[in-house]
Amino acid sequence: MITAIQTDNTTTATPAAYTASELLTVVSCRLLQGKRRVFAGIGLPTLAVALAQKSSSPDIEQVYESGVCGAHPPRLPETIADASLATGAEAILTMPVLFGYVLQGGWIDVGFLGAAQIDRFGSLNTSVIGPWEEPIVRLPGSGGAVEVMSNSHEVFVVLRRHNLTSFVNELDFCTSPSLRAARLAAPKVPTRGLGVSTVITDLGVLKADNTGELCLASVHEGVTVEQVQAATGWPLKLMEHITVTAAPTAEELRLLREDIDPTRVYLR
């Protein structure tokens, strides 16, 4: 049973009045409340941090994999190493400092990651569909994802399409292991933080329980619990109280559309 709890009484928009990307951005932004330093790539996470800075969390800081901290870009960056991120930034760190001191040193509160596949405990595959030696599709690989997973205090995963292709019982390849997978495989290797605490999708939000298992915590308006379970490749457990996502407010949408991404680079 869904226990729908509408937590936000401000002016909200109807589903037709916003896009899936806008909803995912707003949901991500709200989950960032109280966080200080966020490691995020280009796309929806960048928008979510920008929205948080302009609304609930003015002091939140974004760190880019390119080493840029405190970016003040005059236009939306197209890549994580865009020229506009460097101009006027508060700092540009070298790579050993970024990976060694910032990430391994434990300075990142929330790391944002994406993936082609995710499993029940939040392990991620970004390397290959099919066997590694005989790939059906070769994917980009880890990049810094393994490091973000190992070193952030918690990880948010954003997946635009919640379906059986991406939410799998068994990964084709475990590029970035969940905290649980790391501890099982190498119990004497130091770990940090919570691993994947939150997964934000086009259907709802999954949160890790105290064993690290991802469970359904909320559904977006018009989505049923059964629909999310059917789109998940493992028997998806439910949190005790499942909420319905509060729709984006008129102000959140105005900030996104007029201030943050007026040419809709990422708000596809």
Add this chain to the structure above:
Amino acid sequence: MTSKEASLHDAIAEFVADGDVVALEGFTHLIPFAAGHEIIRQRKRDLTLVRMTPDIIADQLVGAGCVSKLIFAFMGNSSVGSLYAVRRAIEAGSVSPIDIEEYSHYGLLARYQAGASGIPFMPIRSYAGSALTDINPNIKKITSPFDDESEIYVVPPLNPDVAIIHAQRADRSGNIQSWGILGPQQEVAFAARKTIAIVEEIVDDDVIRSDPNRTIIPGFVVDAVVESKYGAHPSFAQGYYDRDNDFYRSWSAISRDPEKLRQWIQEWIFDTEGHAGYLNKLGEGYFEPLIPVPHMSTPVNYGSVR
């Protein structure tokens, strides 16, 4: 100091040999495209290409048949497409013309750091539970010599035969100054046996000496310094020209079709005969919309003797 200035042709001819381990570095910013094109023009073969982020330059080198092995951490064309020549090769599976060796970013960076430091391995806090440890025998777990209860993963040094990097400016002795996003250029230059640096401009010694903290690689590490304006195109050089995003967006359509890719390499690399020819083909005024508005740093005062 003796001048290390060389032409792009001569630097590649002298320092890159068939079968070499060649690192081309640059993290989205300052990718040494002109040097990659010259490697293709000189028909170098059987190279092990090392690059943290293989992108279009890797697609071109693989498509041109220069590469037999790729060592990498992230392959892709940012969010605007895929590397179809690289993928065609890898997705051929057991009959693939290239071998691959896969890391995460810090895994490969740590290999440069170990190589640059002359140490047998570098520990990093990654890889527990990752399948990368199953397919890459260079990622190994060791017990801490200080605490039997603690283990950590390590990677071995990587010392490429040659590192090729791009930067904004240098003097004739090869003191390299760079700013903006720095990538792993310093680490790879110290790790490699030989380093070729391509720069937007070779400047007078006084310019370099006016800001010594800006020097990321001292001249003694550099074997050849090449002036090649716009040599990072279609990537960018902070303060000189912006990224040619239209080119990046157009790449998938070229590389998806092997015949189109072959034609592109013929037309833009072989037929242009050199970087000057490549710029001529782009045409006069091509870079105008890519030149940024100046945004100067405030000079710092190093002081001098009274």
